[in-house]
Amino acid sequence: MKIHSIAYYLLLLGLASAPVHAQQPVSGYDFQTPEMQEMQDDDFANPGMYTVEAGEALFATAGGNGKSCVSCHGEGGKQLDVKRIAAYPVYSEAQKKPVTLRGQILSCRNERMDGPQLQYSSEEALQLVAFVRRLALGETVNVDVSGPMAPYYEAGKKLFHTRWGQVDIACHQCHDYHAGQTFRGQTLTQGQSNGFPVYRYTDGHVVGIQGRITECLTNLRAEPYELGSEEYINLEIYMSARSNGLKIETPGIRY
Numbered sequence: 001m002k003i004h005s006i007a008y009y010l011l012l013l014g015l016a017s018a019p020v021h022a023q024q025p026v027s028g029y030d031f032q033t034p035e036m037q038e039m040q041d042d043d044f045a046n047p048g049m050y051t052v053e054a055g056e057a058l059f060a061t062a063g064g065n066g067k068s069c070v071s072c073h074g075e076g077g078k079q080l081d082v083k084r085i086a087a088y089p090v091y092s093e094a095q096k097k098p099v100t101l102r103g104q105i106l107s108c109r110n111e112r113m114d115g116p117q118l119q120y121s122s123e124e125a126l127q128l129v130a131f132v133r134r135l136a137l138g139e140t141v142n143v144d145v146s147g148p149m150a151p152y153y154e155a156g157k158k159l160f161h162t163r164w165g166q167v168d169i170a171c172h173q174c175h176d177y178h179a180g181q182t183f184r185g186q187t188l189t190q191g192q193s194n195g196f197p198v199y200r201y202t203d204g205h206v207v208g209i210q211g212r213i214t215e216c217l218t219n220l221r222a223e224p225y226e227l228g229s230e231e232y233i234n235l236e237i238y239m240s241a242r243s244n245g246l247k248i249e250t251p252g253i254r255y
């Protein structure tokens with residue numbers, strides 16, 4: 001039998017109906033079946049690892065100026081600081097705005113390697129993010145939303161509490177108040193971000209955090225935003241900070 005966190009059992013007992021911020025965050029992992037958890041834990045069985053491996057190959061591939069990610073960050077990214085990876089999104093003093101991990105990787109690739117230019121929504125960008133996040137496997141999410149990050153966090157929080165689409169429900173109504181309950185044959189989780197990019201078992205694709213938000217918005221019959229949009233970056237900031245204290249699981253497996 002799997003050992004879950006105390007917060008998970010409290011949720012099931014209905015003792016923790018306060019919003020997530022007043023509770024402990026619980027990883028989506030804790031709500032999966034033992035079979036899915038085993039699959040996630042076994043690198044050879046975890047289908048998300050193909051995306052990580054594709055990212056590893058891209059990490060070593062030279063761009064327009066002959067440099068690869070390896071040229072600056074070492075073989076397999078060993079010079080990257082995993083604690084820093086776990087702290088994304090961060091505020092960039094140079095750009096005077098927050099950058100997500102994907103945004104940082106894209107600016108390295110598009111500006112420091114001379115391309116070929118990658119779009120925010122490209123499969124290659126997703127693969128690179130999966131590889132880089134995987135380096136921080138087991139690190140504690142630790143996003144600082146004080147100082148210049150505060151207004152972006154607040155904007156993301158507001159979006160999380162906005163009612164969407166024809167269904168007219170806000171993210172927090174499902175993910176803060178109903179985690180542990182069954183919804184359309186699935187167990188609702190807190191909608192935490194620590195497993196991303198995740199492999200979705202239902203139809204076998206890997207998706208990043210912003211892409212997953214699109215999937216929820218589409219289910220709510222709302223118009224999704226573009227990946228890399230201001231709205232999604234703000235939501236990612238809010239959701240990342242909401243996962244502070246959880247361990248990075250990339251690539252998580254979720255139903």
Ligand code: HEC
Nearest residue numbers: 059067068069071072081084104105108109112113128132
């Ligand atoms: C020419 C050198 C160079 C290349 C090539 C390069 N980077 Fe970077 N990278 C940097 C520098 C310098 C930083 C420090 C942050 C900044 O100034 O943007 C950085 C920051 C990062 C960070 C954030 C680390 C932190 O501590 O905040 C990640 C992740 C990263 N790069 C990934 C990549 C990936 C993936 C590639 C290949 C697609 C790549 N980089 C290519 C120079 C490079």
Ligand code: HEC
Nearest residue numbers: 028169170171174183186187188189191192212213216254
């Ligand atoms: C009607 C209920 C409902 C609403 C409203 C909703 N979602 Fe979800 N969401 C789900 C279900 C069901 C899943 C799949 C099971 C799970 O992980 O909770 C899910 C999954 C997620 C996940 C994946 C968690 C993981 O560990 O893989 C994230 C992130 C997420 N939602 C974010 C959002 C955001 C952001 C919004 C608002 C834009 C939102 N959701 C609105 C029902 C909802």
